[in-house]
Amino acid sequence: MNEFHLASTGSRVERGTLQVDRTLVEFVENEVITNTDLDAATVWSALETLASEFGPRNRRLLERREELQRQIDDWYDANGTDPDPAFLAEIGYSVAAPDPFSIETDGVDDEIARIAGPQLVVPADNARYALNAANARWGSLYDALYGTDVLGDPPPPGPYDPQRGARVVEWAKQFLDSAAPLNQGSHQSVVGYRVRNGKLVADLDMGSATMLSPSAELVGWNGDPEAPSTLVVRHHGLLLELVIDRSHHVGAEDRAGVSDVRLESAVTTIIDLEDSVAAVDGEDKVVGYRNWLGLLRRTLTAEVSKAGRTATRRLHGDRQLTTAQGSLPMRMTSVLMVRNVGHLMTTPAVVDEHGREIPEGLLDALVTVLCAREDALGRSDHPNSATGSIYVVKPKMHGPEEVAFAVDVFTFIERALGLPENTVKLGIMDEERRTSVNLSACIWAARRRVAFINTGFLDRTGDEIHTCMRAGPVMRKADMKTSTWLPAYEDWNIRTGVECGLIGRAQIGKGMWAAPDLMADMLDQKIAHPLAGASCAWVPSPTAATLHATHYHRVDVAQRQRDLAGRLDECQARAELGSLLVAPVVARPDWSDDERLAELRNNLQGILGYVVRWVDQGVGCSKVPDIGDVGLMEDRATCRISSQHVANWLAHGVVSIDEVDDALQAVAALVDRQNADDPTYRPMAPNLDGVAFRAARELVVAGGSQPSGYTEPILHRYRHERKKEAGS
Ligand SMILES: CC(=O)SCCNC(=O)CCNC(=O)[C@H](O)C(C)(C)COP(=O)(O)OP(=O)(O)OC[C@H]1O[C@@H](n2cnc3c(N)ncnc32)[C@H](O)[C@@H]1OP(=O)(O)O
Ligand SMILES: O=CC(=O)O
Numbered sequence: 001m002n003e004f005h006l007a008s009t010g011s012r013v014e015r016g017t018l019q020v021d022r023t024l025v026e027f028v029e030n031e032v033i034t035n036t037d038l039d040a041a042t043v044w045s046a047l048e049t050l051a052s053e054f055g056p057r058n059r060r061l062l063e064r065r066e067e068l069q070r071q072i073d074d075w076y077d078a079n080g081t082d083p084d085p086a087f088l089a090e091i092g093y094s095v096a097a098p099d100p101f102s103i104e105t106d107g108v109d110d111e112i113a114r115i116a117g118p119q120l121v122v123p124a125d126n127a128r129y130a131l132n133a134a135n136a137r138w139g140s141l142y143d144a145l146y147g148t149d150v151l152g153d154p155p156p157p158g159p160y161d162p163q164r165g166a167r168v169v170e171w172a173k174q175f176l177d178s179a180a181p182l183n184q185g186s187h188q189s190v191v192g193y194r195v196r197n198g199k200l201v202a203d204l205d206m207g208s209a210t211m212l213s214p215s216a217e218l219v220g221w222n223g224d225p226e227a228p229s230t231l232v233v234r235h236h237g238l239l240l241e242l243v244i245d246r247s248h249h250v251g252a253e254d255r256a257g258v259s260d261v262r263l264e265s266a267v268t269t270i271i272d273l274e275d276s277v278a279a280v281d282g283e284d285k286v287v288g289y290r291n292w293l294g295l296l297r298r299t300l301t302a303e304v305s306k307a308g309r310t311a312t313r314r315l316h317g318d319r320q321l322t323t324a325q326g327s328l329p330m331r332m333t334s335v336l337m338v339r340n341v342g343h344l345m346t347t348p349a350v351v352d353e354h355g356r357e358i359p360e361g362l363l364d365a366l367v368t369v370l371c372a373r374e375d376a377l378g379r380s381d382h383p384n385s386a387t388g389s390i391y392v393v394k395p396k397m398h399g400p401e402e403v404a405f406a407v408d409v410f411t412f413i414e415r416a417l418g419l420p421e422n423t424v425k426l427g428i429m430d431e432e433r434r435t436s437v438n439l440s441a442c443i444w445a446a447r448r449r450v451a452f453i454n455t456g457f458l459d460r461t462g463d464e465i466h467t468c469m470r471a472g473p474v475m476r477k478a479d480m481k482t483s484t485w486l487p488a489y490e491d492w493n494i495r496t497g498v499e500c501g502l503i504g505r506a507q508i509g510k511g512m513w514a515a516p517d518l519m520a521d522m523l524d525q526k527i528a529h530p531l532a533g534a535s536c537a538w539v540p541s542p543t544a545a546t547l548h549a550t551h552y553h554r555v556d557v558a559q560r561q562r563d564l565a566g567r568l569d570e571c572q573a574r575a576e577l578g579s580l581l582v583a584p585v586v587a588r589p590d591w592s593d594d595e596r597l598a599e600l601r602n603n604l605q606g607i608l609g610y611v612v613r614w615v616d617q618g619v620g621c622s623k624v625p626d627i628g629d630v631g632l633m634e635d636r637a638t639c640r641i642s643s644q645h646v647a648n649w650l651a652h653g654v655v656s657i658d659e660v661d662d663a664l665q666a667v668a669a670l671v672d673r674q675n676a677d678d679p680t681y682r683p684m685a686p687n688l689d690g691v692a693f694r695a696a697r698e699l700v701v702a703g704g705s706q707p708s709g710y711t712e713p714i715l716h717r718y719r720h721e722r723k724k725e726a727g728s
């Protein structure tokens with residue numbers, strides 16, 4: 001083995017044959033492995049092997065992506081129709097599906113394998129948000145209803161409005177009638193709750209008493225059984241809590257003294273190192289890694305100042321409930337997963353012996369597993385995983401050979417770090433076309449590790465547009481839901497998950513609600529996810545998690561999945577696969593000038609509003625107003641869609657480069673106005689020559705030639721330029 005000694009070369013130091021960013025070295029050696037049985041040589045030696053043996057394989061996989069895309073482009077140029085399945089098989093884009101099989105993943109926490117509920121995603125580099133997310137296992141339904149547009153009107157400014165409060169209580173009590181149903185009557189008629197022989201008793205205003213119906217069970221309580229302060233009920237596997245406090249201003253007005261209804265909300269949370277962060281070098285990477293470590297070790301804190309008061313935010317501890325048998329701990333934090341980056345990018349944080357940056361995904365794999373090692377080995381008083389697993393979500397993989405590569409990487413890392421084989425469980429994002437088409441083969445490649453599949457429909461839409469770039473002009477973004485491929489993709493994903501035996505072993509998840517302020521719409525529409533049989537779906541905020549949790553009480557996902565498993569049909573499967581391959585192009589576009597230009601402007605508004613914060617400020621996820629002034633969650637995946645969309649319309653002459661430039665100019669001034677309150681913001685107009693503006697323009701003008709249409713190469717390059725400019 002190489003001798004690992006410290007030899008300084010600028011901001012990097014030598015570790016064996018590698019040059020490693022100093023911040024990263026210090027983090028690993030002084031924070032991650034101290035007080036463990038690992039030595040630094042083991043870690044750096046593993047990284048060396050990853051760079052030298054897995055790096056070249058990684059590069060070949062990327063070349064293969066390009067080769068396949070070239071063949072698809074050529075097909076479109078030659079034939080003008082979607083490639084036929086025989087051609088896709090011949091070039092190796094699609095592979096034969098494996099014989100029927102069931103995944104063999106073991107040791108998955110119930111929160112992932114069995115409990116259907118919301119999944120929250122949070123940028124790893126924001127400690128304040130990440131703590132909030134991990135603590136979002138529970139949320140107040142009363143607050144979520146009061147503070148959003150769910151009741152039909154936005155919350156009024158100023159002090160508590162008792163009339164709005166009464167509407168909140170009415171909504172929540174109606175909800176309780178389905179989530180914690182009583183044998184008789186409604187929660188609205190309850191004047192008091194008590195516990196008798198471990199059962200919940202509700203006293204009704206008519207003088208009679210009733211109990212919970214058998215579909216729900218009392219799990220535990222706090223306080224005197226005759227006058228409990230909390231009652232925790234399980235329904236469809238999820239918990240909810242009635243908080244009873246007659247001294248509270250809400251409880252005092254309530255006949256039963258209920259001051260809040262709290263819901264188990266973010267059952268799982270993804271700590272995201274990928275599309276919601278802007279990390280381009282070792283220092284940036286360490287910010288995310290350190291937060292991940294701090295969450296697992298429970299040392300992470302953040303100072304939160306609000307209304308002139310500062311408090312320290314930290315992870316919630318467990319609570320103890322009383323039960324008929326004694327006491328029961330109740331977990332107050334989400335089960336955490338970490339999303340690594342995909343296979344595409346390299347990182348200057350580590351340079352190999354040939355002076356090449358190593359693939360960023362290899363670094364993420366090693367460091368995120370290293371951070372979780374003590375947790376997985378059961379050395380934490382309060383483990384994230386009760387089953388000794390580490391959950392890594394791997395995005396943007398193209399097809400089974402790339403999944404197999406990820407599996408080999410984690411197998412190697414487990415051996416290098418002395419972890420039992422298959423400790424690392426994989427979340428496979430089904431968000432690239434080649435993965436959708438070959439989904440069962442992808443799952444097969446990770447059959448002992450897969451803990452989730454998820455329709456990342458945002459990236460998937462970007463990849464759809466890129467793959468079919470030569471097919472013709474794509475439909476407008478908002479029309480995409482009427483395309484042939486999108487619903488087929490959603491159905492195909494669930495069907496494949498069920499067929500491959502994920503039920504009871506792994507999550508079958510659905511995508512992000514990207515409009516964080518439109519909670520009434522979310523409540524209306526996102527119930528489609530559990531109805532389709534998905535066991536989790538992504539939400540952008542804790543409040544959205546609490547509201548989305550109500551869907552899992554209204555829908556019995558386990559039953560939906562059983563129904564689905566009972567009517568899997570071969571013909572329909574073939575139809576879905578065929579539909580997956582239909583490009584979302586418009587044969588004879590008849591958009592008016594207003595429609596064309598509104599679409600262009602909307603896309604550019606999202607891109608500029610997002611990119612200016614990414615490049616200038618290093619913010620990887622932002623809420624950006626769209627053309628209708630609705631704040632939308634923008635991340636690299638939504639930016640990929642918008643940039644590929646404009647690139648497509650440019651390529652097919654739907655818009656001209658002059659129209660693009662005119663719109664960019666107008667939108668830049670608008671985005672500047674939208675950010676006027678931010679003292680650190682640097683306006684793009686009128687000069688339009690700053691790095692952020694140039695990055696945004698390049699994303700669309702050179703969008704067609706970006707690998708798989710990804711935004712990372714351009715964003716990273718300009719962010720580096722900005723950092724150099726700023727001297728950081
Ligand atoms: C395609 C994909 O890959 S999707 C996955 C990637 N996307 C994400 O992860 C989205 C995560 N969400 C976010 O980053 C944010 O919600 C945004 C950027 C969309 C909006 O952020 P903001 O404009 O700051 O939100 P807003 O002002 O409405 O709310 C801020 C409050 O909500 C909390 N919050 C918002 N989002 C989250 C979150 N995802 N997790 C935890 N807390 C959150 C913040 O902690 C803050 O509360 P605090 O003041 O008590 O700390
Ligand atoms: O990662 C999620 C997506 O939709 O893309």
Ligand SMILES: [Mg+2]
Binds near residue numbers: 395429459460
């Ligand atoms: Mg994605």
